[in-house]
Amino acid sequence: MLRLGMGLSIxxxxxxxxxxxxxxxxxxxxxxxxxSYRISxxxxxxATNERGLDESSLIACPKLVYSQVKEHMNGGAxxxxxxxxxxxxxxxxxxxxxxxxxxxxxxxxxxCVDPWLLLHPTCPICRNSPLPSPLxxxxxxxxxSN
Numbered sequence: 001m002l003r004l005g006m007g008l009s010i011x012x013x014x015x016x017x018x019x020x021x022x023x024x025x026x027x028x029x030x031x032x033x034x035x036s037y038r039i040s041x042x043x044x045x046x047a048t049n050e051r052g053l054d055e056s057s058l059i060a061c062p063k064l065v066y067s068q069v070k071e072h073m074n075g076g077a078x079x080x081x082x083x084x085x086x087x088x089x090x091x092x093x094x095x096x097x098x099x100x101x102x103x104x105x106x107x108x109x110x111x112c113v114d115p116w117l118l119l120h121p122t123c124p125i126c127r128n129s130p131l132p133s134p135l136x137x138x139x140x141x142x143x144x145s146n
Contacts, residue, residue, distance in 0.1 A: 052118040057131055061101055061117075063110060067094040086125055087112035101130035 069092075084091045085098075085108050092098065097110045104126050108116075116124050123130050 052116075052120050053130070058114060058117055061099050061130060064098050064100055064107075065094070066092040066096045066098055069098060069100075069107060070094070082107060085109045085112050087116065103130055104128050 086106070087108055090109070092107075092109075098107045099110050099113045100107055101113075101123050104123050106123055106125050108124070113124065117130065121129060
């Protein structure tokens with residue numbers, strides 16, 4: 001009786017394994033673009049398919065030497081008062097070249113933020129677009145005379 005129970009249990013496990021394997025094979029044949037090891041989440045996270053900035057937009061963001069930024073910060077006119085890069089967490093040195101994102105005013109090492117911006121179209125800190133907002137032209141409504 002014990003052998004019969006063990007045989008049925010093992011047979012049942014083998015059957016489940018075979019059905020799971022056939023299901024995976026069928027899914028791969030029917031939907032070749034979908035991996036069985038990950039679930040596509042494009043419906044819930046559209047940002048996964050975002051492309052970063054193009055080279056010309058990236059070059060349009062100003063580059064500054066940190067010693068110039070320090071002088072400007074001492075005047076109190078700067079939005080960003082960070083003394084370290086938020087990506088690599090290293091303190092800025094006077095000779096470091098930084099990239100200033102014009103819309104939000106955040107600063108980063110050039111070598112840290114450029115790869116980020118080539119992959120993502122947003123600032124790593126505030127997630128706003130680093131590109132200047134296009135100016136909206138306000139057109140007055142035509143006034144009808146009676």
